[in-house]
Amino acid sequence: MVTTNAIAPVDPAAGVPVGPRDSRGYRLFTGFNATALVLLCLIMLYPFITLLAQSFSSAGAIKAGQVNVWPVGFNIETYRAVMGDGAFWTSYGNTVLYTVVGTTIAMALTTMFAYVISKRHLRGRNTLIGIAVFTMFFSGGIVPNYVLISSLGMKNTMWSVVLPPALSVFNLLVMKSFFENLPRELEEAAQIDGLGWFGIFVRIVLPLSKAVLATMVLFYAVAYWNDWFSAFLYLDKNDLFPLSLFLRNLIAGASTTATDTAAAVGATKATISANIQAVTMVLAIIPILCVYPFVQRHFVSGVMLGSVKG
């Protein structure tokens, strides 16, 4: 019988309480550690604070370089202009749809393939890995990909955005290494109990891999969320555009001093042009900030190991 006695999860990030065995050196170290990390955070955070401030500032203040950490000339003009545009919400909905569908498909393909190639005994395993790795380096280029999608009739459908990026060999290989390091005893025990490979995959392997699965969901979701290139290539209709393309378009159109001499005739788009980049950044990153804590929750260890003895 396979028993999975859950040992009380030990989160390595919880650290070890400083006790009598920990030297003074270690205590100093934790002090330095905390300081260094806080400094690091400031360096990472500062640009965002500036961007956030700029997104709420007036055009003049931004162009005059007056905005540092606090908004100057507080206004929500650009937010209103961007979010008041119906196209913004349509593209937002599109992105959510593409991300959810895309991530689901990608996870299905990647986890299955990673599991298969993690089995060292499998005949032809190296060929399968080679097939995947080869595609990391050789690709066809924009025009052949476009012709392919066009021939498949996928232009202007959701599938042209969702399918082509659906298998990342990088993610595949990382997942494979995680699967390879799961204890064989669990699988062997399950095999004895009569489970086939697929059953083991679904009932044993996946539940034990929460951390890497959560990570891959995050990676794929972020990739789909930010991908504007597929949409740019294969979608012609505005109401199919994802948010990333919508925002990119907005930024390009708002630039009043483009070096392309074409764009610079007589336009007064000062208000939007000044902080459109800041606003689009903030709008694009908020969903990720909201979703990430859920991913972090899965970075808790220990359910599996030590649970199989004899």
Next chain:
Amino acid sequence: MDFTDQRTDAVLVSDSGAQTITMEPPPSEDQDRSRRRRRRPQSSAPTKVPWREALRRDRALYLMALLPVAFLVVFRYLPMAGNVIAFRKFRPGGSIFGEEWVGLRYIQMFIHDPTFWHVFWNTAILGGLTLVVCFPLPIVLALLLNEVRKKVFGRAIQSITYLPHFLSIVIVAGMLMQILSLQGTVNQIIGAFGGEAIPFLQRPEWFRTIYVGSEAWQTMGWGTILYLAALTTVDGSLYEAARIDGANRWRQTWHITLPGIRPTMITLLILNIGTFLNVGFEKVLLLYTPLTYSTADVISTYLYRVGLVSNNLSYAAAIGLFQALIGLAMVLSANFISRRVVGASLW
């Protein structure tokens, strides 16, 4: 240092010299040992199983692989045929497979172009530096985060450190130009110490530092996510056992944590070695100026300038194939070396 034999390394002498600590191999050591045995490169199974039996035994596995492989064939391998334009002349608007065979003409074109080799070396140097600097940093950061005592604090910090990953390149370039300008923050600090302002972005000797530094800043936090996920797979009871035996935190990190995330490190290292020539086009384009061409110009930006005159996709395809071959060779070598030296590899 050798992570291979945990048993031997478990015999430690602490700093104070007084105690000799022996680590009792915890239960899961068995699997490490058996893993080690299986690591010998000769064959993954004692004997090669004939196909019929393999198909019967692993039928479910082959079936599971069917859809992904089909996906790869359709969406990756079919368009690869377009690379034939490296050997055929491509005309924009003409056939996507080119008009006529020109053989090695485009290959020779870039081999004989001295500017190409100059930018090739720039690319290799930039890519190599990025690899050397940016590969260890997420590991270090993940380990440091691992030592943070208050869980909430650690999580908050980790969430903040990944934010730069999401900044668009345009914004990052804009920020860099501001910070590094003659009146910018860096020069103000230099001035405060009595030095003279340096026009960083106009000096070729500074470009590599700026590029690699900003890459590190942007990728460090995001890179920790994978390692943190890997850290969760390390058996907590190992730490318990080590602590009972008197190992301090540093020893624990060295002998438990690092080996625990070793598979992830190796996978990422090999993959990054393979892709080291993919130096970011947009970032270089935004940051370079003719004054810094000598160190900043990379293959993709050079091709961009050449293409402004005549949109020669055949030439670009030939160079792309060259880069791909190098990448593939690097991955294969890295994999081979890793297998020999460390005993773990991608395949």
Next chain:
Amino acid sequence: MKRDLTTRRTPHLARGLTAFATAVALASLAACSSGGSDDNDSAAESDTAAMSSYAADATFKAKEPVKFSMLWTDWPDNAIKDSWQVFDEIKKRTNVSLDLTNIPFSDATEKRSLLISSGDAPEIIPLTYTGDEQQFAASQSILPMSDYVKYMPNFQKYVKEWHLEAMIDNLRQADGKYYMLPGLQEVSVPTFTLIIRKDIFDQVGAKVPQTWDELRDDLVKIKAKYPDSKPLADGFEGASMLNYAAHAFGTVAGWGFGNGTWYDKASDKFVYAPTTQGYKDMVTYFHGLVEDGLLDTESFTASNDGAGTVTEKFAAGKVFAASGSNGTVNDFATALDATAAKGKYKLIEIAPPGGEAGQVVEPRNFWNGFMLTSKAKDDPHFKSMLQFLDWLYYSPESRDMLRWGVEGQTYTKSGDKYTLNPEYSLKSFNINPDGKTDIAKDLGYSNNVLSDSTESRALKQSYNAPAYVDYIDSVLSTRTPRDPFPPAPLNESELEQSALLATPLKDTVDTNTLKFILGQRPLSEWDDFVNELKAQNLQGYLDLINGAHERFVKEHG
């Protein structure tokens, strides 16, 4: 629009893969199409919808309703709305309805190139600038418009009336034909020039400079009063200022560098501009400015986008003259409004200063026009298409409509004066900002795709701000455009070669121009620099260009 996602995919897949495989098979029977012009003529003549007596300045109206496909670039702040009237108006007058394929403004060139390269582009491609068509000419994926201008009376009339024949000649490719029709401009002025703070100039007693030497004197006066400033800046990596300055020194540089050649009339040969005395004098001049602290050196390597540093320096009172277009003027104005200078500053665009070559500015230029993809030829209403485009792009009636709307409804016209009716606004040009309906956003007139290309002087000045009109007048009255160079079109394999020769040469020029100007390299090494160029096969490059020039003269006179 959410389609039914579950059905249709599998059968399409099989069909699609077959289609792809067929494409592979067909492609291996490499056949390069090149239609003879006889085919074209007979196809055109059989068009039932075409007008038989279509002439210049008359309204085109197709004899039966026809539909043409057109590529439309979507500006995000001027997206097509249901309320738009411009397409209805076109249909009403001409019986032509347009089937639009939208592409986003960002990366529009790449998308357009992809569509044409994969054979998927619509028939009419607007927003084509001179030079855009070159890469497609060789594959015959676009049509040689020179074969068809006989059907286009408006085009021919205005080319002649506005003396643009020599410039049209410059559009010819190696086979002697030209492959796009540009937007014709009765007058053209440089888009980018020097913007100055007139109030500061007045304050120090500096007059508006007519030459670069006068500008230098003005800058010295300003620097005396504002010693912390570096009064002159570019903001476009130096390329903008060097461009409009070069003409005054008798050379080409920056954005205007082109293929780097300069045509020497006396010897009827092309030489490499950086090897000429004029180029050296220009570099020496700017170096002098740097030496005296008059030029902001950062602005010669940094661009204005994003960080907007020159704008910030303008606001901070560190820069008082910089390069820009009328869009840049707005940027500077917005920034200055946020400072204490609000209400006190005055920004004007001045005509680019003259120099040793005279009061010379860049040659006249075309504006965006259109090209036709090869599938247009197979349209049964091809001749109507040509007549329609002739009307749309070159007839005064259409140009007025595309800019101002419907006479009587949205605007009134008397003589050369156009007045927008009070209920209507044109916010992008600040006309009637309080009007209820915007003719651009709500009705689709004055759009960026079709409305800009061809303009008479009167039309051009009718909608621009008075300051810009002053600028136009000052350029036209005090400056002479340089004559364009004669054509020297390269054929396909020459284009390939020239790309590989020209790029390293240009890199050396760019790098060293900056080094000399900024003082990183002493001007005494100028001859070394010229020798470095020669060592990069400069002669081979020049032979290529001159050979093409001689060939063109021989074959096409």
